[in-house]
Amino acid sequence: MPRLTDARKELRRAQITEAAVRCFSRNGLERTSIADITAESGLSTGSIYAHYRNKADLVQASAHAVLAKRAEALGAYARSDTPPDPDELLARLIAGIDPVEARVGVQTWGEATNNPAIHDIVVATIDGMRAMVHDSVTAWLVKVEHVEPAEAAERADPIAHRVQSLYLAHLLYTALQSPAEETAS
Amino acid sequence: MPRLTDARKELRRAQITEAAVRCFSRNGLERTSIADITAESGLSTGSIYAHYRNKADLVQASAHAVLAKRAEALGAYARSDTPPDPDELLARLIAGIDPVEARVGVQTWGEATNNPAIHDIVVATIDGMRAMVHDSVTAWLVKVEHVEPAEAAERADPIAHRVQSLYLAHLLYTALQSPAEETAS
């Protein structure tokens, strides 16, 4: 089968989504044309369509990449031996925010309000994140505060909700700062 | 000057933005065509362009309308004689959320990340809202908790921030529920 080896193919796909994310960050999901991504990635129209069925597909892949990356970083805390307390957890989450991704993230929220595919990705990511925050808080209650596991899971609920909400709001604040740097010619 | 009386003109403009908001809510800012708004409002292309320079202008006006309405409702609490405590304030804010407006609101966040005009509107609204929440919380500290005014303003800071963040997060959650009802044929 004389086609690209799987690894190389993944690389190309990543190259494209990364360029796409940069474009989306400055121009928005809808206002970036395929031509923009072509220019940013150094590839050509045909090449992009060889890797993604259409623009919607590419947007979806990019959104997934951004959100997954963000959620994954969080997972580490939940599994830590010495879980951070809620304030510390929030501080770390906030410290890990990247402005470019924040902008695209917020854009996906808007898109999720009427694009079913994106909606599912966003909801799944947020739910997953909540679960991980919950785990992290529960672990903290048990390991550091020495609360009974059964009670801890319950008490973690409102705390996790607060941490998640404050984090999301901060993501929004971040996205609204930094006035979308221009394209470097 | 034989043209529409000011009151009537305002009415038309409102009729248009209201139709636009409904369209935006279901189809998104960019995916809504002028034709959609034409259909929803019962007016015609020419009529819309008689009231708004272009689509960007209309989007801006609609965004402003939605956000202003939301912020204004909040003002009442800040001026109340018996200010609600923070939890109660948050509960009332959340209770006042309208799903249609929530969707458009979240869409404006995404838009604000790369549309300067919308960005300014959103930031101004959020800042204004924060100020009002702050006032409301300060009033509560002073009038109900009997804290010294000077100290109250300071202590209100983090509380206001939390209330605002939890509110914004809830707006997002609301926008992500309710799967964007279809157009009634």
Place this chain on the structure above:
DNA sequence: CTGCAAAAAGAATCGCGGTTCTGCTTGTGG
């Protein structure tokens, strides 16, 4: 009432941007 400029309707225009198509080029498995 009357006239007239503005407003409304709806057709026509025009460009942009997603997708497709046509050949070259290149990587891969044998």
Place this chain on the structure above:
DNA sequence: CCACAAGCAGAACCGCGATTCTTTTTGCAG
């Protein structure tokens, strides 16, 4: 090394949607 399918480049196509133009209607001042 070879051969050939897949990749890739870039031109061409095509439709949709914002804006504009033309014509008809309408509200307001006198």
